[in-house]
Amino acid sequence: MSSAEQIAAQRAGRSSVSAAIARLSEYIARSRTYYAIWSVITLAYVATFLIVPELTGRTVGAIENGEPADVVVRMAIWLAAVGVLGGVLRYYSRVLVFNAARHIEYELRNDLFAHLQRLPQSFFLTWRTGDLMSRCVNDLNSVRMLLGPGLLSVVQTPLLYVGALAMMFSKDWQLALLVLVPYPLFILLARSFGRGLHRWNIEVQEGLGELSNQLQETISGISVVKTHAMEDITRDRFAKSNETLFRRQLKLVRVSGAMPAIIGLLPSLAMLIILWVGGAKILAGRMTTAEFFTFAMLIYQLTFPTFIMGWVFSLIQRGAAAMQRIDEVLTIEPSIADRPDAIAVETLRGEIEFRDLTFHYPPFSREAALREISLTIPAGTTLGIVGPVGSGKSTLASLIPRLFEVDDGCLFIDGIDVNRLKLRTLRSHIAMVPQDSFLFSMTLAENVAYGLSEADPKRVAQAVERAQLAKDLAELPQGLATVVGERGVMLSGGQRQRTALARALALDPSILILDDTLSSVDAATEQAIQRSLAEVFAGRTVVCISHRISSVRGCDQIVVLEGGRITERGSHRELLLAGGFYARTARQQVLEEELDGIGAVA
Numbered sequence: 001m002s003s004a005e006q007i008a009a010q011r012a013g014r015s016s017v018s019a020a021i022a023r024l025s026e027y028i029a030r031s032r033t034y035y036a037i038w039s040v041i042t043l044a045y046v047a048t049f050l051i052v053p054e055l056t057g058r059t060v061g062a063i064e065n066g067e068p069a070d071v072v073v074r075m076a077i078w079l080a081a082v083g084v085l086g087g088v089l090r091y092y093s094r095v096l097v098f099n100a101a102r103h104i105e106y107e108l109r110n111d112l113f114a115h116l117q118r119l120p121q122s123f124f125l126t127w128r129t130g131d132l133m134s135r136c137v138n139d140l141n142s143v144r145m146l147l148g149p150g151l152l153s154v155v156q157t158p159l160l161y162v163g164a165l166a167m168m169f170s171k172d173w174q175l176a177l178l179v180l181v182p183y184p185l186f187i188l189l190a191r192s193f194g195r196g197l198h199r200w201n202i203e204v205q206e207g208l209g210e211l212s213n214q215l216q217e218t219i220s221g222i223s224v225v226k227t228h229a230m231e232d233i234t235r236d237r238f239a240k241s242n243e244t245l246f247r248r249q250l251k252l253v254r255v256s257g258a259m260p261a262i263i264g265l266l267p268s269l270a271m272l273i274i275l276w277v278g279g280a281k282i283l284a285g286r287m288t289t290a291e292f293f294t295f296a297m298l299i300y301q302l303t304f305p306t307f308i309m310g311w312v313f314s315l316i317q318r319g320a321a322a323m324q325r326i327d328e329v330l331t332i333e334p335s336i337a338d339r340p341d342a343i344a345v346e347t348l349r350g351e352i353e354f355r356d357l358t359f360h361y362p363p364f365s366r367e368a369a370l371r372e373i374s375l376t377i378p379a380g381t382t383l384g385i386v387g388p389v390g391s392g393k394s395t396l397a398s399l400i401p402r403l404f405e406v407d408d409g410c411l412f413i414d415g416i417d418v419n420r421l422k423l424r425t426l427r428s429h430i431a432m433v434p435q436d437s438f439l440f441s442m443t444l445a446e447n448v449a450y451g452l453s454e455a456d457p458k459r460v461a462q463a464v465e466r467a468q469l470a471k472d473l474a475e476l477p478q479g480l481a482t483v484v485g486e487r488g489v490m491l492s493g494g495q496r497q498r499t500a501l502a503r504a505l506a507l508d509p510s511i512l513i514l515d516d517t518l519s520s521v522d523a524a525t526e527q528a529i530q531r532s533l534a535e536v537f538a539g540r541t542v543v544c545i546s547h548r549i550s551s552v553r554g555c556d557q558i559v560v561l562e563g564g565r566i567t568e569r570g571s572h573r574e575l576l577l578a579g580g581f582y583a584r585t586a587r588q589q590v591l592e593e594e595l596d597g598i599g600a601v602a
Contacts, residue, residue, distance in 0.1 A: 017320050020327035024143070027104045034100035041093045042156055048086030050163045053297035055079040061290030094152060101148035109140055112326060120336040121403045122362040127329075130213020135329060138208050139322035142201075146319020153312040157305045164298045171291050175277055179299065182269040200252040201314075201321040207245035214238050255314075266306055270299050335405050342422045348429040349379040349414050350510040350541030352400060357410040359395065369395045371564045377557075379414070379510075382542040384552025386582060387561035393545045394435060396561065397513045400543070401430045413511075431504035432513040437496040439488030444473075445480040447488075448502045459506050466536060467502035468529045469495065501529070505536060512536070513543045530554070549586045558582070 028035065059075045116132065168176035218225060218234055225234050274295050281287035352375075359370040370392045377383045385393045399406050402418055411418040418426065431451070439447050448463055449455040460480070464470050472495055476482040488496040501517050530551070546552050553572040560568035560575070560582050568580050575582035 017324055019331070020323040021320065023327050023330065024104075024147075024323050027107060028100075028147070030107065031100045031103055034096055034103070038093060038096040038100065039155075041089055041096065042159070045086060045089035045093050046156070046159045046163055048082050048089060049160055049301060050167060050298075051082050052079065052086060053164075053294045053301065054167065055082060056297050057290040057294030060293045061288060064289050093156070097152045098148045101144045101146075101151070104147055105140055105144040108143065108326070109136065112136055112140075112330065115330055115334075118334040118337065119332065120334060120405060121398070122335070122405065123332065125362070128209070128213040130211070130216040131209035132329070133216065134205070134209035134212040135322075135325050138212075139205060139325050142205070142315075142318045142322035143326065145315050146323070150312055150315040150319055153305065153309065154316065157309060157312075160302060160305055164302055168295060168298060171294060172281070172287060175274065175281070175287075175295065178273050178277055179270045179295075181273070182266045196255040200248060200255060201318040202324075203248045204245065204252050205318075205321060205325060207241070207248050211238075211241050211245055214241055268303075270302075271296070274299060336402055336423070338422050339420060341420060343416055343420050345414075345416065345421060345425055348425070348510045350429070351379040351412075351414050352377040352511070352541060352543075353412040353415075354396075355410055355412065357399075357406070359399065359404070359406070361395075362405065369564055370399075373566060375559060375566065375569075377541055377543065379541055380539050381557070382537055382544060382555040384555035384558040385543065385545045385561060386547065386549065386552055386558065386585065388581075391561040392564040393561050394515050395564075397432065397515050397543055397545055400511065400513060401427050401432060429510040430513065431507040431509035431511070433497075433500045433504045433515060433517045435516050437488070437493075437500035439484050439491070439496055439499060441486045442483065443478075443480065444476065444482050444484055444499060447484060447499055448480075448506055450503055451507045456506075459508075460502075463502040463506035466505050466529075466533065467498040469498045469502055472498075498529070509540065511541045511543070513545075515545045516547060517544075549582070549589055 055075065055078060059072065059079055062072050062075055113136065116136075165176060165180070168179060214237065218238070225231060274292070278287060278292045278295060282289060282292055354373045354375045357370060357373040358368050360368050373396065375383075385396065387393050395404075398404060399411060400413075400418075402423065406418060408417055408419055413421060413426065440450065445455070445457075445460055448460045452459065461470075464473075464480070473479040476490075482490065484490045484499070488499065491499065497517055501514070504512060504514075527550075534554075542555075544552055544555060549572075552558050555572075558568075558570065558572060558575055559566050560580065562581060568575055568578060568582055570578065576586060577583075
């Protein structure tokens with residue numbers, strides 16, 4: 001099975017709950033110190049929890065038996081002291097486990113983000129951005145709640161019950177057995193409600209992912225929505241998804257709301273039994289008032305832990321479902337990674353060779369994007385690539401830095417199979433300016449220096465000058481210090497392209513890939529950039545993709561891609577004489593420039 005098929009298969013399947021919990025237990029093990037201290041404090045709190053009813057019973061017994069006032073006061077002081085100590089221990093027990101949950105959430109979020117960055121481009125072709133954002137935010141919050149309040153109650157409540165029942169049986173085993181009568185219902189209710197909670201939590205979280213994806217796409221493409229007057233349709237589509245999520249949440253609320261309401265009746269039933277049976281025993285002289293108060297206090301103190309168990313079960317099911325969704329991403333192994341036999345190379349000269357390369361876009365694309373490509377680009381030379389839309393030009397360029405999976409023996413850099421080069425080595429020697437000139441919401445200078453380990457003002461200024469961006473700085477509010485906004489919204493299309501070009505030039509790479517970099521630049525600016533790039537191109541390998549013949553005419557060799565195949569190759573002069581696609585395109589573009597010139601004069 002290919003790497004692309006593995007990704008698709010893992011995407012189609014679901015991570016099991018057991019696998020997700022096993023992964024989560026690894027994170028818990030990293031915080032073992034937190035949990036060890038928390039366990040000791042929790043045990044101490046449980047002890048105070050049990051001592052309070054016992055001291056209450058003894059204090060009542062002392063009053064009933066007519067003990068001296070100083071004895072009663074001393075016992076009351078002890079009761080108050082133990083109560084305060086219990087409150088302090090409970091506080092630190094909660095703080096420790098909540099801090100541990102936050103720490104694990106922090107580590108898990110970092111690991112998930114780092115893992116997403118290691119995954120190949122093919123992964124992001126099959127997963128939606130909004131769904132991934134939901135897993136990184138909503139699902140991680142649910143995991144934190146599982147490890148915080150959820151784990152606190154799951155560990156603490158059974159200890160409270162075991163201790164309380166042990167005390168009850170030591171006082172009156174018959175009454176203790178009667179008190180236990182309602183509690184087997186808890187197990188049945190928990191199993192019944194648990195299935196529904198897990199199912200609806202999964203569906204709610206998937207609905208949140210769908211809604212997040214629609215919101216992200218709409219905001220990112222708001223200009224398209226507005227220019228096509230699609231506000232109403234987009235609103236209705238969002239409302240439909242929102243209604244689906246709303247209905248799923250209502251079903252979850254019904255289940256999660258019914259559980260604590262029903263389970264909360266159990267302590268009330270137990271208290272009723274104590275009042276009924278215990279009262280009769282006091283009247284019959286078979287139970288003291290002190291023992292009765294101890295029983296009543298134990299049941300009273302167990303009321304809240306029992307009541308919130310319904311909410312805790314909801315947290316557990318939601319957290320387990322969330323961890324299952326997170327684990328679904330983490331279990332996907334990056335198909336593009338350093339191999340054990342990777343060759344350690346410090347520098348690359350930049351020779352590129354394609355050997356009978358055929359490439360399909362994952363997953364399972366029927367038509368090959370590239371077919372039987374054989375091409376050698378000597379180090380330090382320039383290659384121009386032209387062709388109609390959809391012919392595979394950008395695809396060919398994206399394979400050089402291994403943005404997609406390439407079969408062994410098809411692509412070589414300096415005579416080394418690209419799959420045997422370390423990714424950091426390969427990509428640190430390549431600078432690529434894609435068609436979509438993506439800019440980050442930071443200053444213009446920071447965008448230009450994005451790939452540099454340390455910002456060098458001289459290199460930034462030089463790159464800006466070579467990209468013909470310097471003349472635009474006066475138009476910007478703060479020059480290089482101007483924040484360009486999300487995706488560079490503050491800049492024009494041409495300015496964004498030139499900023500992306502400057503970012504690549506600042507890296508001083510061995511291999512420079514320009515993917516239709518100057519498509520949004522006017523002819524005069526293009527000529528100025530090409531003149532400045534002549535110096536940049538010297539000594540480095542350049543792959544220049546363009547729909548303009550003027551951008552590639554000076555390249556050492558030019559290839560024409562049509563339908564994923566190389567149909568023409570040669571120099572500018574040779575291709576003009578061949579009379580093929582290249583020659584026809586060149587004549588057409590010359591004619592268009594002449595017509596534009598006539599129109600400008602008129």
